[in-house]
Each structure stands twice: as structure tokens, then as C-alpha cells.
Amino acid sequence: MTTRTAHAVHLTARPSGFPTPDGFARVSFPVPEPAPGTALVENLLLSVDPYHRGLMDGGEGGFDLHAPLEGRSVGRVLASRDPGLAEGDLVFHRSGWRTHALVTRGVDGTRPLPAHEGVPLEAYLSILGGTGLTAYAALTRTAALREGEDLFVSAAAGGVGTATGHIARLLGARRIIGSAGSAEKVRRLTGALGFDAAFDYHDGPVGEQLAQAAPDGIDVYVDNVGGDHLEGAIDSLREFGRIAWVGAISTYNADRAPAAPRNLFEVVHKSLRVEGVLVRHHTNLQEELEEFLVPHLRSGAVGTDTTVVQGFEHTVDAFLGMLRGENLGKMLVRLTD
Numbered sequence: 001m002t003t004r005t006a007h008a009v010h011l012t013a014r015p016s017g018f019p020t021p022d023g024f025a026r027v028s029f030p031v032p033e034p035a036p037g038t039a040l041v042e043n044l045l046l047s048v049d050p051y052h053r054g055l056m057d058g059g060e061g062g063f064d065l066h067a068p069l070e071g072r073s074v075g076r077v078l079a080s081r082d083p084g085l086a087e088g089d090l091v092f093h094r095s096g097w098r099t100h101a102l103v104t105r106g107v108d109g110t111r112p113l114p115a116h117e118g119v120p121l122e123a124y125l126s127i128l129g130g131t132g133l134t135a136y137a138a139l140t141r142t143a144a145l146r147e148g149e150d151l152f153v154s155a156a157a158g159g160v161g162t163a164t165g166h167i168a169r170l171l172g173a174r175r176i177i178g179s180a181g182s183a184e185k186v187r188r189l190t191g192a193l194g195f196d197a198a199f200d201y202h203d204g205p206v207g208e209q210l211a212q213a214a215p216d217g218i219d220v221y222v223d224n225v226g227g228d229h230l231e232g233a234i235d236s237l238r239e240f241g242r243i244a245w246v247g248a249i250s251t252y253n254a255d256r257a258p259a260a261p262r263n264l265f266e267v268v269h270k271s272l273r274v275e276g277v278l279v280r281h282h283t284n285l286q287e288e289l290e291e292f293l294v295p296h297l298r299s300g301a302v303g304t305d306t307t308v309v310q311g312f313e314h315t316v317d318a319f320l321g322m323l324r325g326e327n328l329g330k331m332l333v334r335l336t337d
């Protein structure tokens with residue numbers, strides 16, 4: 001086994017602003033032998049995520065230079081000396097950005113995948129993974145969306161955004177409005193994804209476009225973008241509206257803090273509630289998420305919205321493409337044919 005070669009992506013330089021491919025290197029090493037208590041996993045699917053960008057800046061908990069990056073992954077056990085994992089098991093773990101890894105059940109969330117018949121593997125890194133869990137926690141806990149309420153979500157055609165649309169519809173939302181970065185994404189949102197209205201945030205001020213799409217206002221905003229999106233949503237929220245603040249991707253590659261929102265005091269005037277959502281504070285909802293969604297995934301009522309880039313050698317391209325908005329649904333990398 002050790003004669004075979006594994007590959008990993010290392011960060012070789014800290015990005016300044018938007019990352020570039022020359023800050024990464026593909027490094028080869030022998031496929032490791034499992035030590036007692038570990039299992040050797042061959043990765044099948046990798047997740048590339050916006051939060052990886054923040055970790056590339058280093059600091060506490062950030063990525064080290066010249067070491068494999070971390071990321072959610074699904075792999076198959078090739079050999080095991082961990083009594084909790086058997087050869088052939090499909091496992092979720094966090095040793096992504098590499099072709100092979102040694103993992104231990106229960107460490108860092110490593111677990112065998114549940115056997116949900118009829119559910120594609122991609123679902124476990126998208127709508128049934130951290131992405132879907134974020135949307136589910138934002139809607140059912142943070143915003144506590146009620147039947148008949150109107151919702152706006154930004155980065156609506158991405159992983160968290162599409163999951164938010166599906167889950168909100170199942171929870172009985174009335175109007176679902178999304179923003180995205182291209183006309184094609186807007187068409188997809190109001191077409192196959194069933195949004196009631198959508199707009200391209202490049203086409204004019206977000207606040208104005210949202211006011212047109214939701215002339216009577218909104219009850220809940222799931223914020224993936226921050227900045228002027230957050231400002232526009234504050235203007236459109238009705239009294240006692242809620243903001244589930246999930247992310248601020250418009251700021252991740254920026255070299256200065258955003259000017260918006262300039263209307264934060266409206267939070268007081270309208271008795272709004274703004275609350276952050278961090279998925280690792282909601283891992284207790286994983287089973288509930290699966291019970292809620294699996295029947296709809298099986299029936300086809302809810303899709304596994306993903307953009308899958310083929311080949312480990314394109315992992316960095318997939319990551320940069322996701323930051324540029326090249327994905328519809330969750331961006332993943334498939335390692336095998």
C-alpha cells in the first residue's frame with residue numbers, strides 16, 4: 001500500500017485580498033499506513049468553503065503554511081485499525097484538501113455516513129452537511145420562521161442559499177426572495193428553485209431592488225453577504241423582523257471594513273432581532289435535519305444542488321471559482337470517476 005502516492009494541497013503564501021493559484025502547491029507523499037486507532041480513508045468528495053478564505057489569513061485556529069489544509073470530506077475506508085470503522089465504510093471527516101487521510105471515529109466529527117437509501121453522496125457535503133445544517137438552524141432556531149412569513153436570502157443560488165430556499169418552502173414561507181450575482185442564477189432561482197422573486201445585485205442598489213421585489217416588506221433575512229445587502233434588508237424588514245446572520249462574503253477578500261450598514265439604528269425603531277448563526281453551535285440538530293429532509297430528497301421534491309468539479313488537481317480552481325461565484329448550489333470536488 002505504501003508504494004502508492006497520495007496528494008495534498010498546501011498553502012504556501014498568505015493571500016492578500018483575492019487569493020491566487022500561486023499561493024498553493026500540490027504536494028505528493030506516500031499513502032500512509034494506519035496506526036493503531038486510526039483508519040486509512042481514500043477521499044471521494046471534498047468541500048471547498050468560504051470560511052477557508054478566513055483561515056488562510058492565519059492567526060489562532062488558522063491554516064499553517066506548508067501543511068495540508070482542512071475541509072469537510074467524504075471518503076471510503078481502505079484499511080482500518082480503528083474498531084469503530086470497518087474497511088469499505090463511507091465516512092464523513094474533516095481531513096479534506098488531500099486524496100488520503102488517517103482518521104479516527106469520533107475525533108473532529110469523523111463518523112460513518114448514515115445509510116439513507118436513495119440519497120446521493122453529494123448530499124452529505126451539501127444539504128445534509130454543514131451547509132444545510134446552517135440553513136436549517138438559521139430558519140428553525142435563529143429566525144424561528146413561521147408559516148406565512150416572507151423571507152429574503154442573499155447568495156441565494158449558493159449552497160446555504162439554495163438550502164435556505166428549500167427548507168423555508170417546506171416550513172411554509174409565503175414569499176421567498178433571493179439575490180445572486182448573474183442573470184442565469186436569477187433565472188434558476190425563479191425557475192427550477194421555486195423562488196417567488198430574485199434579482200442580480202449588480203443591476204442596481206440592493207435596497208432598491210429588494211424594495212421592488214418585496215414592496216410589502218419581509219419578516220426574515222438570512223444574510224450570507226453582509227454590507228449593502230444587510231443595509232437593504234434592514235430597510236425592508238417589518239417590525240419585529242429577524243436577521244439570521246450567517247456570513248459576510250462581500251467582505252472576505254476586501255482590504256477595508258464595509259461602509260454599510262449605515263441604518264443600524266432601524267434595529268431599534270423596528271424592534272428587529274439580529275443574531276449570528278455558527279453551524280458548530282447547532283450540531284445537535286443533525287439528526288433532526290436528516291429526519292426533516294431525507295423523505296423530500298428521496299421523493300425528489302428537494303434537490304441536491306451542487307456544482308461538482310472533477311479531479312483533485314482542480315481543488316484550488318474549485319475554491320477560487322466558488323469565491324468568484326462560478327457555483328450553482330454547493331461547490332464540491334469529486335476525486336474519483
Ligand SMILES: NC(=O)c1ccc[n+]([C@@H]2O[C@H](COP(=O)([O-])OP(=O)(O)OC[C@H]3O[C@@H](n4cnc5c(N)ncnc54)[C@H](OP(=O)(O)O)[C@@H]3O)[C@@H](O)[C@H]2O)c1
Binds near residue numbers: 131161278331
Ligand atoms: N456561520 C456559519 O456557520 C456558516 C456555515 C456555512 C456558510 N457560511 C457562510 O454562508 C455564506 C455562503 O456560504 P456557502 O458555503 O453556501 O457558499 P456559496 O454561497 O455556495 O458560494 C459563495 C457565493 O458567494 C457569492 N459571492 C461571492 N462574492 C460575493 C460578493 N462580493 N457579494 C455577494 N455575493 C458574493 C457568489 O455567488 P454570486 O454569483 O451570487 O455572487 C458565490 O457563489 C458565506 O458567507 C459563508 O461564510 C456560514
